[in-house]
Amino acid sequence: MQSLRARAAIISNIRHFFETRDVLEVDTPSLSQYSVTDPYLQPIHTQNKPKRYLQTSPEYAMKRLLAAGSGDIYQICKAFREDEVGRQHNPEFTLLEWYRVGFSMQMLIDEVKALLAMVLPVQTCDQRTYCSLFVEYCNLEPVLSSIEEVEYCCIQNELDDYAKSIKDSLLHDGFPKNANNKTIHELSDDKRQVLLQDIYRDSLLNVLFSQVIEPHIGKSIPIVVTHFPKSQAALATIDDNSDYANRFEVYFKSIELANGFNELTCATTQAQRFKQDNLKRNILKLPEVEIDTNFLTALNNGLPACSGVALGIDRLVMLALDKESISEVISFNYDNC
């Protein structure tokens, strides 16, 4: 009960934070006709037709408001992701998401730092690029290195069984049964293979990041990691000729706390990324997702240049109160609701 009082106080402070900055609180629907194409997010949906999906985040709806001329907005809402149960996961969780019109990624990062300094007992945050962390802790350039170099890095960090399991799953699940047993990097460079390589490389980079880099970073103060590989751009802009996307994440005490983008505003590029996601889903043997045409129409009408970020409130409260698991900072956890 004490945790719930502290949680309420934190949320009240957050509302005040945005009020003083003139950011409007909005409330968008939790149930939607469309869901996200992201291959690694599984939405929860209704049984009866027409199917409605519980949001995995309020991103599309909020961008529709931005395109309609809302100006700066924030929302504190519930988001839902199937099967995500653990110490740091609850399938239903509380998300704070906000958008700042005309903000660069760095301007938004500075605002995130100010919010964290208000809620957590820390004065400042570190900031590093994804690439520099890989070079320092893995001795690996994440994007330009060959896949063999990434594999070698996994071997050095005793993740070779994991790498093999990912590779096997892609080879077995991703190809027809009669496909010959060429290894991934020997395959011809048709589009499918490029995607397959992307998935394989990103999977290895992800596990290296969480298992090798994360234990070293954000131990005493939060760290903002910026510029993720462009294959992990999601809905972030990519500067011309850059291998990295304008995406950032915040880590503190081995917890991934927030994820933000300088937002992609180009409808054509967005439509291509959706298509790409569906191709990846195809390779991963996941069902294709119908593309949210309402969202694309909004982009076509013109999303103002902006940056946005989503921050896990449950995790933030957990860190502020120095608790070990999400279940300690929510009223009833998933096994008891």
Added chain:
Amino acid sequence: MANFSTNEFKAGLKIMLDGEPCNILENEYVKPGKGQAFNRVKIRKLISGKTLEKTFRSGESVEGADVLDTDLAYLYNDGEFWHFMNNETFEQIAADAKAVGENAKWLVENDVCTLTLFNGSPIVVTPPNFVEIEIVETDPGLKGDTAGTGGKPATLATGAVVRVPLFVQTGEVVKVDTRSGEYASRAQK
């Protein structure tokens, strides 16, 4: 043996890893916002006793280990094997030195021990937490010294050497904690 998927992983589940039966000690589900989920698992290898951390791809399946814990009474040692008996079925099982290991010194006749069987053969023998064994040799303590400070070494009937308080004498039966190898008290007569 059945296969187990990572979402069935929990503490106490026995799985095969590198051809060796292992016990899962801890299992943590990790799902980065931008990629595939995985399970960070802490495992103890049952034969070598080594503890290690392993990363599994979520959804991956591993073979379960045919491992069974059974409570059996210790009978005797024939020089090569330690013999145990099931007090209900009277079925006997022999464990070799590899399975018994260091715990040989805590085996007392008729004590019920836990034998971990892998494919029917014992791989680990765990004695009861407390055993009572007679002291066969210890220096006589100084008279009047009741509690003692450092204690003194005492050799037990099974060969184990434990530190006991100065007032405890040869011929007495002491209660020892087999997990720490420390003296607990004099046995209740």
